[in-house]
Amino acid sequence: MSNFWDSIKPATRVPVAVQVDLSADQKNLALKWDDGLQTQVTARRLRQNCPCAECVEEWSGKRTFDPEKIPLETKIIEIEPVGNYALTFTFGDLHRVGIFNWKHLRELSG
Template identity: 40%
Template sequence: MKPLSIELFPGGLIGIRWEDGREDFLPAREVRLACPCAECVDEITGERTLDPAGVPEDVRPLSWEPVGNYAVAFRWSDGHSSGFYHHDLLRRLGDATRRRQG
């Protein structure tokens, strides 16, 4: 499943329209905390090493760009930009947001 469009809203939501017509609105900080890069996750154990306390409550993506045709990279307001968010990861974050909203 691929995103057709990604929109960054000033209020801190990341809107994703998927090729199956689904639209997700992901809370920016949640996406930041799910960063899969080697600075945020131990590559060997898979354990998350990013301390959420060090991530500002109002962290926002400033911009994004596609990585190949499989992932998206965000440039975050806290200066972080090394994470490649595979489309499957973004979709799973969308699933989690939906489950929480019922």
């Protein structure tokens, strides 16, 4: 039931990843969140959902490529933090401009 007090509560806080582990084959990312949840996401899924301007048309929000064409064996070569709000990945195809914030990573994993 929603009431006045619910409507003025601050927006739900976005969980923050406290640990990020790349699997030995570099195809899987395991995330541990500050609310205790543990999630996983494949490098391929991250690459398919890259939010950068090259991968998503700014005016339409449409993907500029066919996600099915992203190879199954997609790897993550490098992970770098962006401030304390996001991660950026270098993928096997050397694409590395996408900034994945915690909210997006949480949606894509788990």
